[in-house]
Amino acid sequence: MSVTLARIEPSIAGVGDYVALLKPRVMSLVVFTALVGLLIAPGHVHPVIALTALLCIAVGAGAAGALNMWYDADIDARMLRTAGRPIPQGRVTPGEAAGFGLTLAVFAVATLGLLVNWVSASLLAFTIAFYVVIYTMWLKRSTPQNIVIGGAAGALPPIIGWAAVTGGVAVEPIVLFLIIFFWTPPHFWALSLYRAEDYARAGIPMLPVVAGEAETRRQIVIYTLILAPLGVAPWLMGFAGPLYGIAAIAGGAAMIALALRVRAERHGHAASKQMFGFSILYLFLLFAVLLADRLWGGLAAQAVSHFAA
Amino acid sequence: MTIVSNAMSEGPKPDTGIRLTEQQLRARRSRSIAIALALGAFVVVIFLVTLVKLGSNVLTRPM
Numbered sequence: 402m403s404v405t406l407a408r409i410e411p412s413i414a415g416v417g418d419y420v421a422l423l424k425p426r427v428m429s430l431v432v433f434t435a436l437v438g439l440l441i442a443p444g445h446v447h448p449v450i451a452l453t454a455l456l457c458i459a460v461g462a463g464a465a466g467a468l469n470m471w472y473d474a475d476i477d478a479r480m481l482r483t484a485g486r487p488i489p490q491g492r493v494t495p496g497e498a499a500g501f502g503l504t505l506a507v508f509a510v511a512t513l514g515l516l517v518n519w520v521s522a523s524l525l526a527f528t529i530a531f532y533v534v535i536y537t538m539w540l541k542r543s544t545p546q547n548i549v550i551g552g553a554a555g556a557l558p559p560i561i562g563w564a565a566v567t568g569g570v571a572v573e574p575i576v577l578f579l580i581i582f583f584w585t586p587p588h589f590w591a592l593s594l595y596r597a598e599d600y601a602r603a604g605i606p607m608l609p610v611v612a613g614e615a616e617t618r619r620q621i622v623i624y625t626l627i628l629a630p631l632g633v634a635p636w637l638m639g640f641a642g643p644l645y646g647i648a649a650i651a652g653g654a655a656m657i658a659l660a661l662r663v664r665a666e667r668h669g670h671a672a673s674k675q676m677f678g679f680s681i682l683y684l685f686l687l688f689a690v691l692l693a694d695r696l697w698g699g700l701a702a703q704a705v706s707h708f709a710a
Numbered sequence: 711m712t713i714v715s716n717a718m719s720e721g722p723k724p725d726t727g728i729r730l731t732e733q734q735l736r737a738r739r740s741r742s743i744a745i746a747l748a749l750g751a752f753v754v755v756i757f758l759v760t761l762v763k764l765g766s767n768v769l770t771r772p773m
Contacts, residue, residue: 414741456755
């Protein structure tokens, strides 16, 4: 019996390539929104446990990113925006990325379950599976609703953060989930309006490619009209203060104004680019003010109880 | 015994293994350091969480 061994070229992948597989920018948004879910949750959690939960959520999100890059290497290579990623560049093999992603995913979920709780670990496992299997493997290549449904994966981190503290799920993190869920389509469709050729070349059925620019602009307005009142909901429901209310109303109004400009735009994509950039700021602003509101409220309550004692 | 003496009589074999380039060596070294740091961080996390969860109970050992 003779066995032929394929000669494998030793890897030139550096640490930076593996960090790139984790999609650090997406990861930072995931950690940030999970942190807000964690801090607005009722009850107390030891800071070490909270940091462990955030670390697991970050690693889990990174694992999902690596598995996404493993599966999407063929289309990444055809798009200008993603052609520089480690796999299309040949610095990391698809197998290495898959192994890296799977190992991190198992570690993140098991560690979160064993050290924090199994409700949050199950939600993290569901998020990773949803992003990789439902979004990456199925929806992304088959329907223009890809980022609408797939957006659920990106919207789940506040619920995971809340579950890490409480061991359950409640209406407050679900409202935060809905904010991110309805934010995702106008955000990505604004981008896809001026990247439509890139998506068409890769064969991804994004809305502007399949339904045209006019329909995409119309859908952006519809989703923004749902998003803006949802953004104000945490204040109306009483789990955010008036400062948040003001920021959410002002931010929501600006989002609607930008969406209407995108709708009215006939030549070029200046408004779409502006909408894409502002949408990131809008989501960051909502969660940052909610965080500041909660931290400030917590400190004020501590001061009051201190002086009362 | 015969095999060993045959092998010895052939003298040193030419090195046909994979020789890493400078870039590959550098990349492998950086990966190894990152794995060591990640493992170290994991150990620290487990240690700290053990202290937080068990506290002084870590010394309680029912017979």
